[in-house]
Amino acid sequence: MTLGLKKIYGFIFLLAQGLFSLYLPLAAQARLKHLGLNTRLPEPRDGDWFLAHATDLHVGQGLKHRDYGMPGFLDSLEGLTGGVGTQRLNELIEKLNAVVREGRKVLVILSGDLTDSGELSEFMEVRRKLNGLSVPWVPLMGNHDTWPYTSCEDEAPAALGDILMTKVFGDVFDTLKQYFQFQGDQRLKPCPDPLSGQVAYLQNFSFSLQGRRFIFLDFNPRYHVRLNEPGIGPEVCLHAQDCGTIGFLEKQLQEARKAGAKVTLISHHPPQVFKIFGKHYAFSRFQKKILKSLLKRYPGVADSWLCGHFHRSFRYKVAGVRVFETGANIGRNGGLVRWFILNNNN
């Protein structure tokens, strides 16, 4: 073979390899289509998954006495239970099971404030109720879940919510791992938190469904935000240390881009700046700037972000990512679900 022919064959081989590598990512992408809030769902087709996003259950809220279950925050489920948060969770579960009875495959995502004050009894009540759900569900921690308390006089000595999450939902994750491919999981890895001086178990993890990567992010501080209030308060902490949340997000975006996977981000806090009388209720301007510059380094990789926290239903874009804030389940008679459909063909 002449040198000229070798060059031509070599060029054709490289071109074919390049086209193939372009084809692989495209083949793996599944589109996430927004359907709406408490909406009628289309008939299921083969391969369809329906994604149900609910948030801010606040189980424990609605009782005259703020101490759920037995006295104290490391308590049990005997004693005082019920309340509006629990009632609305029952309604949510009934709503979701009705959809499943119609023959749909559903994945439920719960984006934080599962409990009202992070008491063990409240977590146990959430678990007891969600055991009645006949489809997989994924719990994420919100700011109300992070630092257990029963009243201003009785709160945990530290942000123990991540430990309670594992105590109550640990086996839920073991089961999820049998059905979904997890790419990352920091929940059980101790991560020293320089701002609190404590060890945190950041609730950052990711898994794939239909080739799409779902990345769950923990922006809850572990330090006590407002000393005159129990719990941690609503502001965001990026957890910028090596084992922290921003580092986890960057690594996950890198991997997803390499695999050609589209990404949906899930956090309790929305990627928004909200400041009243000097107090931050989500990201600060500086934190949002860091977040936006990170997302912009991976254009087109993350295309959607599901969150709660502000108890309102809003849609907007941040750094090209469609953000879906969903209102609180506790705030709507009958419960509140934001629906999506996930399919390679839609």
Ligand SMILES: [Fe+2]
């Ligand atoms: Fe909330």
